[in-house]
Amino acid sequence: MNIIQALFDAVSTGAVYALAALGIGLVFGVMRLANFANGELITAAGYALIILWPVSWPLAIVASIAVAVALALAMDAAVFRWIRSQPPATLLIASFGVSILLQRVYDGVFGTNVLSAAVAPGLATSIRIGELRINLITIVSIVLAGVLLVAVRVFLTRTRMGLQVQAASEDFRAARVLGIRAGSVIALTFAISGILAAAIAFVLTAQSGSVGPTFGVQVTLFALIGSTIGGLGRLGGSVAGGFLVGFAVSLFTTFLPAWINDFRIAFVYLLVAIVLVIAPNGIFASRTSKERT
Known part of the structure; x- marks a missing residue:
């Protein structure tokens, strides 16, 4: 395979994992909660897209965001x-x-089999630039991730509520003493994580066209791993770690020989273990967090 093609696909996968890691990192920063149930937000948004897209695509997008946030x-x-x-x-x-409970709820409501529908079928087309073949969904995933990452960054650094979220993530108790409303900050971070989950669900359903009860589990698991190696509690580190894990998964899938490709996930875990042995607090952890431990 063309190396440029492989790198482009890896960037696309890494961008999706970075979004998932950002959602997890936001909630962890404020509540010290590594929310594994974030995967069920992705699944819920995915079901909304699959069910409503044949009816109306604008309705499906709005509903997926509303369902994930709610x-x-x-x-x-x-x-x-x-x-x-x-x-x-x-x-x-x-x-x-919460994750297991919601998976059982999805089992009861939608059944154990996957639901299928063509979500954004126009994005399945591809363009060729020499030997490079690029699917439109790959471009969309990179652009969407970039826009959302920048939007969250601007929100956190340029708005009053965003600065309150940052203050709470640095020292939640001190922020409360200074008058920051804890309930509003926590609700806002959960709402943002829901919006990011809906964006991830759109990319994944457009790629696969199907949703099952465990649809969001794998991306959430790798996003948690990425957040950990990047440094939980540091949003930039979580995003970078999530991107690196997604990038590694894509490259292993592409370049590992067929006889060993089924073990690509094991290689990802091995890589993570090596990183954590070298940097137990995460490769982007601050000196302050290291001193505390």
Whole structure:
């Protein structure tokens, strides 16, 4: 395969994982919650797209965002709000429980089989530039990820609520003492994570055309890994880590020989283990966080 083709595809995959890592990193920064149930937000948005796209694509896009945001806020209101003061390990276990519960709900409502529909079929076409073949969905995923990453960055650095979110992520207790409304900040971070989940669902459903109960699990798992190696609690590190993991997954899938390609995920985990041995706090962790540990 053309090396430029492979790199372009890897950038596209990395961009999707970076978005997922950003959503996880935002919530972790404020609540110290590594939300594994973020995958179920992606799944819910995916179901909305698959079901409603044949009816009306604008309705499907709006509904997917609304469903993901509403579910994210419901998670916080029903579960996480009551255990905010608990250690991060307790919050993580709770998020696993929410994830499994929602998967069973999806099983009961939609069945265990995948639902299929053509989402944004026009994006399945490709263009050729010499030997390079580029699918439109690849371009869209890169552009969409870039726009959302910049938008979140601008929001966090240029708006009052964004600065409050940043302050809360640095020191939540001090931010509350200074008058920042904790409930509003947490609700906002969950809402943003829902919007990012809807964007990821759009890219993935446009690529695969199908959604099942565990649709969002894999991308969330790798995004969590990426956030960890990048440095949980640092948004830039989470994004970079998520991108690197997605980039590695794509390259392993492309270049590993057929006889060993089924073990590509194991190679990703091995790479992560090596990184964490070298940098236990993440490769982009701040000196302050290292000193605390």
